[in-house]
Amino acid sequence: MILPIIAYGDPVLRKETVEVTPDYPNLDKVIENMFETMYEAHGIGLAAPQVNLPIRLFIVDATPFEEDEDLSDEEQKFVSTFKRVFINARIIEESGDEWAFNEGCLSIPDVREDVFRQPDIVMEYQDENFKKHKETFSGIVARIIQHEYDHIEGILFTDKLSPLKKRLIKSKLINISKGKVGIDYKMKFPNAKKKR
Structure with missing residues:
Protein backbone atom coordinates (compact mmCIF):
# COMPACT_ATOMS: atom_id res chain seq x y z
CA MET A 1 0.00 0.00 0.00
CA ILE A 2 1.36 3.40 -0.98
CA LEU A 3 1.39 5.79 1.96
CA PRO A 4 1.31 9.59 1.79
CA ILE A 5 4.71 11.13 2.40
CA ILE A 6 4.65 13.78 5.11
CA ALA A 7 5.71 17.22 3.87
CA TYR A 8 8.06 19.73 5.42
CA GLY A 9 6.50 21.60 8.34
CA ASP A 10 4.70 18.64 9.91
CA PRO A 11 5.68 18.14 13.58
CA VAL A 12 6.17 14.36 13.09
CA LEU A 13 9.38 15.14 11.17
CA ARG A 14 10.79 16.77 14.32
CA LYS A 15 9.52 14.26 16.89
CA GLU A 16 11.83 12.17 19.00
CA THR A 17 11.47 8.65 17.64
CA VAL A 18 11.02 5.57 19.80
CA GLU A 19 12.75 2.18 19.59
CA VAL A 20 11.02 -0.55 17.63
CA THR A 21 10.34 -3.81 19.48
CA PRO A 22 9.82 -7.26 17.90
CA ASP A 23 6.13 -7.12 18.88
CA TYR A 24 5.54 -3.87 16.93
CA PRO A 25 2.19 -4.40 15.18
CA ASN A 26 2.39 -5.44 11.51
CA LEU A 27 6.05 -4.46 11.18
CA ASP A 28 6.52 -6.60 8.04
CA LYS A 29 3.62 -4.79 6.40
CA VAL A 30 4.95 -1.38 7.50
CA ILE A 31 8.32 -2.17 5.88
CA GLU A 32 6.67 -3.50 2.71
CA ASN A 33 4.50 -0.36 2.47
CA MET A 34 7.53 1.87 3.00
CA PHE A 35 9.43 0.22 0.12
CA GLU A 36 6.36 0.49 -2.12
CA THR A 37 5.94 4.17 -1.17
CA MET A 38 9.63 4.95 -1.71
CA TYR A 39 9.68 3.31 -5.17
CA GLU A 40 6.47 5.09 -6.20
CA ALA A 41 8.14 8.41 -5.33
CA HIS A 42 11.45 7.42 -7.03
CA GLY A 43 13.36 7.66 -3.76
CA ILE A 44 16.50 5.89 -2.55
CA GLY A 45 15.68 6.08 1.16
CA LEU A 46 12.69 6.61 3.41
CA ALA A 47 12.40 6.98 7.17
CA ALA A 48 9.35 6.04 9.23
CA PRO A 49 8.65 9.67 10.34
CA GLN A 50 8.18 10.50 6.65
CA VAL A 51 5.14 8.20 6.62
CA ASN A 52 3.84 9.54 9.95
CA LEU A 53 5.43 6.89 12.21
CA PRO A 54 7.74 8.33 14.91
CA ILE A 55 9.77 5.12 15.25
CA ARG A 56 13.48 4.29 14.72
CA LEU A 57 13.11 2.64 11.32
CA PHE A 58 14.37 3.56 7.87
CA ILE A 59 15.00 1.82 4.57
CA VAL A 60 17.63 2.35 1.87
CA ASP A 61 17.94 1.14 -1.71
CA ALA A 62 21.09 2.55 -3.33
CA THR A 63 20.74 0.54 -6.55
CA PRO A 64 19.79 3.59 -8.68
CA PHE A 65 23.40 4.78 -8.17
CA GLU A 66 24.89 1.71 -9.90
CA GLU A 67 25.02 3.66 -13.19
CA ASP A 68 26.65 6.72 -11.60
CA GLU A 69 29.85 7.42 -13.56
CA ASP A 70 31.34 9.38 -10.65
CA LEU A 71 31.57 6.22 -8.55
CA SER A 72 34.50 3.82 -8.71
CA ASP A 73 33.88 0.32 -10.13
CA GLU A 74 34.04 -1.06 -6.60
CA GLU A 75 31.45 1.45 -5.34
CA GLN A 76 29.18 0.78 -8.32
CA LYS A 77 29.32 -2.95 -7.59
CA PHE A 78 28.48 -2.34 -3.91
CA VAL A 79 25.53 0.00 -4.54
CA SER A 80 24.13 -2.28 -7.25
CA THR A 81 22.97 -4.69 -4.54
CA PHE A 82 22.60 -2.38 -1.53
CA LYS A 83 19.06 -2.63 -0.19
CA ARG A 84 18.58 -2.64 3.60
CA VAL A 85 16.20 -2.18 6.48
CA PHE A 86 17.62 -0.34 9.51
CA ILE A 87 15.86 -0.73 12.86
CA ASN A 88 16.98 1.05 16.05
CA ALA A 89 20.09 2.32 14.27
CA ARG A 90 22.82 4.26 16.08
CA ILE A 91 25.77 5.90 14.35
CA ILE A 92 28.66 5.31 16.73
CA GLU A 93 31.41 6.96 14.70
CA GLU A 94 31.79 9.34 11.76
CA SER A 95 35.19 10.02 10.22
CA GLY A 96 37.04 11.45 7.24
CA ASP A 97 37.09 14.84 5.56
CA GLU A 98 33.64 16.28 4.94
CA TRP A 99 32.52 16.31 1.32
CA ALA A 100 29.65 18.04 -0.42
CA PHE A 101 26.89 16.26 -2.31
CA ASN A 102 23.67 17.64 -3.75
CA GLU A 103 20.89 16.18 -1.57
CA GLY A 104 17.13 16.19 -1.88
CA CYS A 105 14.33 14.73 0.20
CA LEU A 106 10.92 13.23 -0.58
CA SER A 107 9.43 15.36 2.24
CA ILE A 108 10.96 18.52 0.71
CA PRO A 109 10.27 18.16 -3.04
CA ASP A 110 11.91 20.51 -5.56
CA VAL A 111 14.63 21.60 -3.11
CA ARG A 112 18.16 20.32 -3.67
CA GLU A 113 21.25 21.70 -1.96
CA ASP A 114 24.86 20.74 -1.32
CA VAL A 115 25.25 19.19 2.13
CA PHE A 116 28.60 18.44 3.78
CA ARG A 117 28.95 15.07 5.52
CA GLN A 118 31.82 12.86 6.61
CA PRO A 119 32.42 9.94 4.21
CA ASP A 120 32.76 7.04 6.68
CA ILE A 121 30.42 5.84 9.41
CA VAL A 122 30.27 2.96 11.84
CA MET A 123 26.75 1.95 12.72
CA GLU A 124 24.94 -0.50 14.95
CA TYR A 125 21.46 -1.53 13.87
CA GLN A 126 19.01 -4.40 13.65
CA ASP A 127 17.62 -5.78 10.43
CA GLU A 128 14.01 -6.73 9.74
CA ASN A 129 14.52 -9.99 11.68
CA PHE A 130 15.97 -8.06 14.66
CA LYS A 131 19.40 -9.55 14.04
CA LYS A 132 22.08 -7.16 15.36
CA HIS A 133 24.74 -5.75 13.03
CA LYS A 134 27.75 -3.49 13.42
CA GLU A 135 29.05 -2.28 10.07
CA THR A 136 31.20 0.37 8.45
CA PHE A 137 29.77 2.22 5.45
CA SER A 138 31.52 4.65 3.12
CA GLY A 139 30.88 7.04 0.27
CA ILE A 140 27.45 7.42 -1.28
CA VAL A 141 25.93 4.58 0.79
CA ALA A 142 27.12 6.24 4.02
CA ARG A 143 25.59 9.52 2.84
CA ILE A 152 14.89 9.40 12.95
CA GLU A 153 16.77 12.03 14.98
CA GLY A 154 14.32 14.77 13.93
CA ILE A 155 16.87 16.46 11.65
CA LEU A 156 16.27 17.52 8.03
CA PHE A 157 18.97 18.15 5.44
CA THR A 158 17.91 21.80 5.31
CA ASP A 159 19.06 22.13 8.95
CA LYS A 160 22.64 21.60 7.72
CA LEU A 161 22.58 24.55 5.32
CA SER A 162 24.19 27.95 5.91
CA PRO A 163 21.99 30.76 7.26
CA LEU A 164 22.12 32.40 3.80
CA LYS A 165 20.97 29.23 2.00
CA LYS A 166 18.18 28.80 4.57
CA ARG A 167 16.95 32.35 3.88
CA LEU A 168 17.07 31.76 0.12
CA ILE A 169 14.85 28.66 0.31
CA LYS A 170 12.51 29.86 3.09
CA SER A 171 9.62 30.77 0.77
CA LYS A 172 9.95 27.44 -1.06
CA LEU A 173 9.70 25.59 2.25
CA ILE A 174 6.61 27.58 3.27
CA ASN A 175 4.99 26.75 -0.08
CA ILE A 176 5.82 23.05 0.34
CA SER A 177 4.12 23.01 3.75
CA LYS A 178 1.02 24.54 2.11
CA GLY A 179 1.00 22.00 -0.73
CA LYS A 180 2.03 24.55 -3.36
CA VAL A 181 4.44 22.22 -5.15
CA GLY A 182 4.28 20.05 -8.25
CA ILE A 183 4.76 16.39 -7.36
CA ASP A 184 3.77 13.06 -8.87
CA TYR A 185 3.45 11.09 -5.62
CA LYS A 186 1.06 11.07 -2.67
CA MET A 187 1.83 13.63 0.04
CA LYS A 188 0.23 15.06 3.18
CA PHE A 189 0.78 18.79 3.72
CA PRO A 190 0.53 20.23 7.24
CA ASN A 191 -0.58 23.73 6.22
CA ALA A 192 -2.68 23.03 3.13
CA LYS A 193 -5.94 24.96 3.02
CA LYS A 194 -8.90 22.68 3.56
CA LYS A 195 -11.31 22.54 0.62
CA ARG A 196 -14.82 23.64 1.57
Whole structure:
Protein backbone atom coordinates (compact mmCIF):
# COMPACT_ATOMS: atom_id res chain seq x y z
CA MET A 1 0.00 0.00 0.00
CA ILE A 2 1.36 3.40 -0.98
CA LEU A 3 1.39 5.79 1.96
CA PRO A 4 1.31 9.59 1.79
CA ILE A 5 4.71 11.13 2.40
CA ILE A 6 4.65 13.78 5.11
CA ALA A 7 5.71 17.22 3.87
CA TYR A 8 8.06 19.73 5.42
CA GLY A 9 6.50 21.60 8.34
CA ASP A 10 4.70 18.64 9.91
CA PRO A 11 5.68 18.14 13.58
CA VAL A 12 6.17 14.36 13.09
CA LEU A 13 9.38 15.14 11.17
CA ARG A 14 10.79 16.77 14.32
CA LYS A 15 9.52 14.26 16.89
CA GLU A 16 11.83 12.17 19.00
CA THR A 17 11.47 8.65 17.64
CA VAL A 18 11.02 5.57 19.80
CA GLU A 19 12.75 2.18 19.59
CA VAL A 20 11.02 -0.55 17.63
CA THR A 21 10.34 -3.81 19.48
CA PRO A 22 9.82 -7.26 17.90
CA ASP A 23 6.13 -7.12 18.88
CA TYR A 24 5.54 -3.87 16.93
CA PRO A 25 2.19 -4.40 15.18
CA ASN A 26 2.39 -5.44 11.51
CA LEU A 27 6.05 -4.46 11.18
CA ASP A 28 6.52 -6.60 8.04
CA LYS A 29 3.62 -4.79 6.40
CA VAL A 30 4.95 -1.38 7.50
CA ILE A 31 8.32 -2.17 5.88
CA GLU A 32 6.67 -3.50 2.71
CA ASN A 33 4.50 -0.36 2.47
CA MET A 34 7.53 1.87 3.00
CA PHE A 35 9.43 0.22 0.12
CA GLU A 36 6.36 0.49 -2.12
CA THR A 37 5.94 4.17 -1.17
CA MET A 38 9.63 4.95 -1.71
CA TYR A 39 9.68 3.31 -5.17
CA GLU A 40 6.47 5.09 -6.20
CA ALA A 41 8.14 8.41 -5.33
CA HIS A 42 11.45 7.42 -7.03
CA GLY A 43 13.36 7.66 -3.76
CA ILE A 44 16.50 5.89 -2.55
CA GLY A 45 15.68 6.08 1.16
CA LEU A 46 12.69 6.61 3.41
CA ALA A 47 12.40 6.98 7.17
CA ALA A 48 9.35 6.04 9.23
CA PRO A 49 8.65 9.67 10.34
CA GLN A 50 8.18 10.50 6.65
CA VAL A 51 5.14 8.20 6.62
CA ASN A 52 3.84 9.54 9.95
CA LEU A 53 5.43 6.89 12.21
CA PRO A 54 7.74 8.33 14.91
CA ILE A 55 9.77 5.12 15.25
CA ARG A 56 13.48 4.29 14.72
CA LEU A 57 13.11 2.64 11.32
CA PHE A 58 14.37 3.56 7.87
CA ILE A 59 15.00 1.82 4.57
CA VAL A 60 17.63 2.35 1.87
CA ASP A 61 17.94 1.14 -1.71
CA ALA A 62 21.09 2.55 -3.33
CA THR A 63 20.74 0.54 -6.55
CA PRO A 64 19.79 3.59 -8.68
CA PHE A 65 23.40 4.78 -8.17
CA GLU A 66 24.89 1.71 -9.90
CA GLU A 67 25.02 3.66 -13.19
CA ASP A 68 26.65 6.72 -11.60
CA GLU A 69 29.85 7.42 -13.56
CA ASP A 70 31.34 9.38 -10.65
CA LEU A 71 31.57 6.22 -8.55
CA SER A 72 34.50 3.82 -8.71
CA ASP A 73 33.88 0.32 -10.13
CA GLU A 74 34.04 -1.06 -6.60
CA GLU A 75 31.45 1.45 -5.34
CA GLN A 76 29.18 0.78 -8.32
CA LYS A 77 29.32 -2.95 -7.59
CA PHE A 78 28.48 -2.34 -3.91
CA VAL A 79 25.53 0.00 -4.54
CA SER A 80 24.13 -2.28 -7.25
CA THR A 81 22.97 -4.69 -4.54
CA PHE A 82 22.60 -2.38 -1.53
CA LYS A 83 19.06 -2.63 -0.19
CA ARG A 84 18.58 -2.64 3.60
CA VAL A 85 16.20 -2.18 6.48
CA PHE A 86 17.62 -0.34 9.51
CA ILE A 87 15.86 -0.73 12.86
CA ASN A 88 16.98 1.05 16.05
CA ALA A 89 20.09 2.32 14.27
CA ARG A 90 22.82 4.26 16.08
CA ILE A 91 25.77 5.90 14.35
CA ILE A 92 28.66 5.31 16.73
CA GLU A 93 31.41 6.96 14.70
CA GLU A 94 31.79 9.34 11.76
CA SER A 95 35.19 10.02 10.22
CA GLY A 96 37.04 11.45 7.24
CA ASP A 97 37.09 14.84 5.56
CA GLU A 98 33.64 16.28 4.94
CA TRP A 99 32.52 16.31 1.32
CA ALA A 100 29.65 18.04 -0.42
CA PHE A 101 26.89 16.26 -2.31
CA ASN A 102 23.67 17.64 -3.75
CA GLU A 103 20.89 16.18 -1.57
CA GLY A 104 17.13 16.19 -1.88
CA CYS A 105 14.33 14.73 0.20
CA LEU A 106 10.92 13.23 -0.58
CA SER A 107 9.43 15.36 2.24
CA ILE A 108 10.96 18.52 0.71
CA PRO A 109 10.27 18.16 -3.04
CA ASP A 110 11.91 20.51 -5.56
CA VAL A 111 14.63 21.60 -3.11
CA ARG A 112 18.16 20.32 -3.67
CA GLU A 113 21.25 21.70 -1.96
CA ASP A 114 24.86 20.74 -1.32
CA VAL A 115 25.25 19.19 2.13
CA PHE A 116 28.60 18.44 3.78
CA ARG A 117 28.95 15.07 5.52
CA GLN A 118 31.82 12.86 6.61
CA PRO A 119 32.42 9.94 4.21
CA ASP A 120 32.76 7.04 6.68
CA ILE A 121 30.42 5.84 9.41
CA VAL A 122 30.27 2.96 11.84
CA MET A 123 26.75 1.95 12.72
CA GLU A 124 24.94 -0.50 14.95
CA TYR A 125 21.46 -1.53 13.87
CA GLN A 126 19.01 -4.40 13.65
CA ASP A 127 17.62 -5.78 10.43
CA GLU A 128 14.01 -6.73 9.74
CA ASN A 129 14.52 -9.99 11.68
CA PHE A 130 15.97 -8.06 14.66
CA LYS A 131 19.40 -9.55 14.04
CA LYS A 132 22.08 -7.16 15.36
CA HIS A 133 24.74 -5.75 13.03
CA LYS A 134 27.75 -3.49 13.42
CA GLU A 135 29.05 -2.28 10.07
CA THR A 136 31.20 0.37 8.45
CA PHE A 137 29.77 2.22 5.45
CA SER A 138 31.52 4.65 3.12
CA GLY A 139 30.88 7.04 0.27
CA ILE A 140 27.45 7.42 -1.28
CA VAL A 141 25.93 4.58 0.79
CA ALA A 142 27.12 6.24 4.02
CA ARG A 143 25.59 9.52 2.84
CA ILE A 144 22.18 7.98 2.12
CA ILE A 145 22.25 6.28 5.52
CA GLN A 146 23.26 9.55 7.27
CA HIS A 147 20.41 11.41 5.56
CA GLU A 148 17.83 8.80 6.62
CA TYR A 149 19.36 8.48 10.09
CA ASP A 150 18.93 12.23 10.54
CA HIS A 151 15.19 11.74 9.96
CA ILE A 152 14.89 9.40 12.95
CA GLU A 153 16.77 12.03 14.98
CA GLY A 154 14.32 14.77 13.93
CA ILE A 155 16.87 16.46 11.65
CA LEU A 156 16.27 17.52 8.03
CA PHE A 157 18.97 18.15 5.44
CA THR A 158 17.91 21.80 5.31
CA ASP A 159 19.06 22.13 8.95
CA LYS A 160 22.64 21.60 7.72
CA LEU A 161 22.58 24.55 5.32
CA SER A 162 24.19 27.95 5.91
CA PRO A 163 21.99 30.76 7.26
CA LEU A 164 22.12 32.40 3.80
CA LYS A 165 20.97 29.23 2.00
CA LYS A 166 18.18 28.80 4.57
CA ARG A 167 16.95 32.35 3.88
CA LEU A 168 17.07 31.76 0.12
CA ILE A 169 14.85 28.66 0.31
CA LYS A 170 12.51 29.86 3.09
CA SER A 171 9.62 30.77 0.77
CA LYS A 172 9.95 27.44 -1.06
CA LEU A 173 9.70 25.59 2.25
CA ILE A 174 6.61 27.58 3.27
CA ASN A 175 4.99 26.75 -0.08
CA ILE A 176 5.82 23.05 0.34
CA SER A 177 4.12 23.01 3.75
CA LYS A 178 1.02 24.54 2.11
CA GLY A 179 1.00 22.00 -0.73
CA LYS A 180 2.03 24.55 -3.36
CA VAL A 181 4.44 22.22 -5.15
CA GLY A 182 4.28 20.05 -8.25
CA ILE A 183 4.76 16.39 -7.36
CA ASP A 184 3.77 13.06 -8.87
CA TYR A 185 3.45 11.09 -5.62
CA LYS A 186 1.06 11.07 -2.67
CA MET A 187 1.83 13.63 0.04
CA LYS A 188 0.23 15.06 3.18
CA PHE A 189 0.78 18.79 3.72
CA PRO A 190 0.53 20.23 7.24
CA ASN A 191 -0.58 23.73 6.22
CA ALA A 192 -2.68 23.03 3.13
CA LYS A 193 -5.94 24.96 3.02
CA LYS A 194 -8.90 22.68 3.56
CA LYS A 195 -11.31 22.54 0.62
CA ARG A 196 -14.82 23.64 1.57
